[in-house]
Amino acid sequence: MTKAPDEPKLLSGGNPQIAKGYGDGPIQAYIAAMPGWKSDVGRKLDALIVKTVPDVHKAVKWNSPFYGIEGDGWFLSYHCFAKYIKLTFFRGTSLDPVPPVASKTPETRYFHIHDGDDLDKTPLAEWIRQASRLPGERM
Secondary structure: OOOOOOOOOEOHHHOEOOOOEEOHHHHHHHHHHOOOHHHHHHHHHHHHHHHHOOOOEEEEEOOEEEEEEOOOEEEEEEEEOOOEEEEEEOOHHHOOOOOOEEOOOOOOEEEEEEOOOOHHHOOHHHHHHHHHOOOOEOO
16 A cells, blocks of 8 residues: 555554654644554644643654653653554653653653543543643753
């Protein structure tokens, strides 16, 4: 199957290669390019983040969506892997409860979303709310 010239390239693990950009447009392009079930999860994540943090600022950097507070840095990012989506909470060790997956970076914690996971039965909205109130990561 040949990729159309205007379709984003999928990098290893199926992560979309999207040009760096700020605002909702690059985020929506990334979500549209997420393969299979991941695109639906991307739409749900974006809607949950916007609902929880209405003044959120968005960008795509390093082929990943970033969410933050203007002037205060980034509090959340996510990235596609072959079998899951990895949510990154940059100040994750300050969240209650702490997200389950550790990082090499001391404060960062991850939450993995797999096909079929019920996001309504996770503490995602509460983590997003808490994370948005902490000092963000400057990148």
